[in-house]
Amino acid sequence: MSKTPTPSPVDCDALVIGAGFAGLYAIHKLRESNFSVTAIESGGDVGGTWYWNRYPGARCDVESISYSYTFDPELVENWRWSERFASQPEILEYARWVADELDLRRSITFNTRVDKAEYDETSSTWLVHTSDGLQTRARFLISAVGCLSAESIPQFPGLQTYSGEVYHTGRWPHHDVNLTGKRVAVIGTGSSGIQAIPEIAKQAAHLTVFQRTPNYSLPARNRPLYADEHADAVKNLGKRRDRARSCPTGIGIGFGLNEALSLNDMDRRDTFDRYWHTGGNLFVTAFSDLATNLTANHEAAEYVREKIATIVDDPKTAQILTPVDYPIGAKRICVDTDYYSTFNSPHVDLVDLREDPLETITDVGIKTEHNEFDFDVIVFATGYDGMTGPLTRMDLRGRGGLALADKWSNGPTNYLGVALAEFPNMFTITGPGSPSVLANVIASIEQHVEWIVECMVYMRRNSFHEIETSARSEQSWVEHVNAIAERTLYVHAKSWYLGDNIEGKTRVFMPYAGGLNNYREKCAEIATANYEGFSFAGDKKSARSTTATTLASS
Numbered sequence: 001m002s003k004t005p006t007p008s009p010v011d012c013d014a015l016v017i018g019a020g021f022a023g024l025y026a027i028h029k030l031r032e033s034n035f036s037v038t039a040i041e042s043g044g045d046v047g048g049t050w051y052w053n054r055y056p057g058a059r060c061d062v063e064s065i066s067y068s069y070t071f072d073p074e075l076v077e078n079w080r081w082s083e084r085f086a087s088q089p090e091i092l093e094y095a096r097w098v099a100d101e102l103d104l105r106r107s108i109t110f111n112t113r114v115d116k117a118e119y120d121e122t123s124s125t126w127l128v129h130t131s132d133g134l135q136t137r138a139r140f141l142i143s144a145v146g147c148l149s150a151e152s153i154p155q156f157p158g159l160q161t162y163s164g165e166v167y168h169t170g171r172w173p174h175h176d177v178n179l180t181g182k183r184v185a186v187i188g189t190g191s192s193g194i195q196a197i198p199e200i201a202k203q204a205a206h207l208t209v210f211q212r213t214p215n216y217s218l219p220a221r222n223r224p225l226y227a228d229e230h231a232d233a234v235k236n237l238g239k240r241r242d243r244a245r246s247c248p249t250g251i252g253i254g255f256g257l258n259e260a261l262s263l264n265d266m267d268r269r270d271t272f273d274r275y276w277h278t279g280g281n282l283f284v285t286a287f288s289d290l291a292t293n294l295t296a297n298h299e300a301a302e303y304v305r306e307k308i309a310t311i312v313d314d315p316k317t318a319q320i321l322t323p324v325d326y327p328i329g330a331k332r333i334c335v336d337t338d339y340y341s342t343f344n345s346p347h348v349d350l351v352d353l354r355e356d357p358l359e360t361i362t363d364v365g366i367k368t369e370h371n372e373f374d375f376d377v378i379v380f381a382t383g384y385d386g387m388t389g390p391l392t393r394m395d396l397r398g399r400g401g402l403a404l405a406d407k408w409s410n411g412p413t414n415y416l417g418v419a420l421a422e423f424p425n426m427f428t429i430t431g432p433g434s435p436s437v438l439a440n441v442i443a444s445i446e447q448h449v450e451w452i453v454e455c456m457v458y459m460r461r462n463s464f465h466e467i468e469t470s471a472r473s474e475q476s477w478v479e480h481v482n483a484i485a486e487r488t489l490y491v492h493a494k495s496w497y498l499g500d501n502i503e504g505k506t507r508v509f510m511p512y513a514g515g516l517n518n519y520r521e522k523c524a525e526i527a528t529a530n531y532e533g534f535s536f537a538g539d540k541k542s543a544r545s546t547t548a549t550t551l552a553s554s
């Protein structure tokens with residue numbers, strides 16, 4: 001990387017922001033296609049979300065065999081997962097191993113943040129300013145910052161006065177956190193809280209959980225991964241990849257064929273029983289219509305509500321833990337090990353913030369409307385400024401100095417979730433508007449990286465030096481994304497998918513809910529049509545300027 005303040009022409013073809021799973025594959029694919037690449041990573045190592053999320057109990061809710069790269073058979077063969085659902089340390093180890101196997105580290109600058117990146121219209125390049133005081137000029141800016149890397153701690157009054165230990169699940173310290181014998185508070189009962197609470201309860205002298213919205217959680221039923229499962233995954237990689245690519249979830253398993261109400265009560269219950277006992281989040285795919293039909297969804301929700309009532313001893317606690325006012329799966333479904341039963345322990349209490357709202361953090365703990373609590377430790381499991389936060393927290397500036405945060409003040413306009421008007425030569429891996437978090441994110445990443453690099457190869461072949469989408473293409477795509485979301489039950493809950501968890505954030509459904517398979521096809525069609533909806537500039541002076549007017553109707 002150059003150390004001159006305004007280097008010219010370019011220091012690298014592509015600057016990749018982030019060295020998590022998206023960044024690692026982007027580096028590899030770009031190098032394989034003979035593009036020079038530099039990656040900037042704020043963490044001290046690769047792994048992204050799995051580098052930062054070290055809270056007790058952190059674990060993936062996608063099965064490890066599916067939560068793996070598929071682009072290289074040798075990687076599949078030579079890495080052996082130990083459990084059905086991998087723990088954070090093992091996933092981090094996997095990311096490190098991949099980085100070493102593919103010799104990726106030499107392209108990455110660690111412990112460095114991208115503070116600002118500005119598009120230089122005269123040279124069609126990005127000038128990227130990093131926290132080490134350096135500047136790098138790149139033809140392409142590729143964001144691989146993930147959807148859930150901008151942690152959020154709500155600005156509770158008194159937060160600064162608290163004298164005890166404070167942790168956020170998404171920024172858990174790298175040193176051992178000893179909770180033994182301590183009075184611990186956990187605020188938040190999303191996926192992170194639900195995983196952390198049973199583990200924290202094992203250590204703490206007393207644990208108090210502050211819950212605003214109860215969540216539906218399904219048992220993981222984690223277990224060792226058997227040798228024959230690994231062998232099968234290696235042997236059938238091609239078939240698995242084809243299946244994953246042709247289904248909405250990106251894991252090769254689609255929704256059940258039957259509609260929930262087409263079965264009688266007993267058969268429907270048998271099906272739910274089967275999924276419940278198998279474990280994992282596929283419960284919400286048991287029937288074809290659980291994500292779209294409120295009546296069908298009600299049956300699944302009732303089933304889980306009954307389970308909560310049977311697991312939790314105290315009826316009042318069970319009632320507080322039971323979600324009643326939104327459909328199952330409308331917020332991201334949680335997967336747990338012993339979550340509900342943890343509340344049967346005498347040293348674990350639950351505070352219902354809907355009945356007893358949190359008023360302030362005090363110097364020694366938390367004050368609610370009706371109670372005061374002293375704590376040695378407060379754990380914020382309060383989530384993230386999802387999807388847009390990781391991008392808007394950097395000072396990204398497109399044409400004419402347009403700030404991304406301003407462009408997105410009314411929601412994240414985008415084309416295909418991968419490109420933005422006024423931000424030429426910039427690609428967003430798993431950006432808002434793409435399936436990302438609604439599918440197996442590794443499959444989403446692979447599809448995006450391959451599409452982006454193919455597009456760059458196309459540009460090189462045609463001597464184009466600039467690609468940009470248009471406001472019309474964005475509008476057409478965003479309308480399409482919204483229309484699909486409206487047909488689902490996602491819009492029936494308050495969630496980070498809609499930005500509800502961040503004060504002042506415009507409420508827009510951000511991911512693409514039409515399925516990774518359909519999305520993949522759409523992206524491929526657009527590429528085949530010479531990148532319909534994009535315009536190019538370059539030596540051949542044959543820039544196309546087309547719009548994606550057909551998308552909304554397709």
Ligand code: N01
Nearest residue numbers: 059060061154188189190191192193212213332381382383
């Ligand atoms: O965050 P969340 P998360 N006062 O936003 C509460 C992925 N993930 O870190 O629901 C009081 O889901 C908030 O309450 P409410 C996964 O995609 C995956 O848990 O807004 N409470 C909620 O209970 C997941 O969806 C894995 O009413 C407040 C909690 O904090 C995503 O990350 C593991 C509050 C936040 O829940 C985010 O999960 C972990 C306030 N002011 C995460 N503000 C796996 O793979 C927020 N809350 C398993």
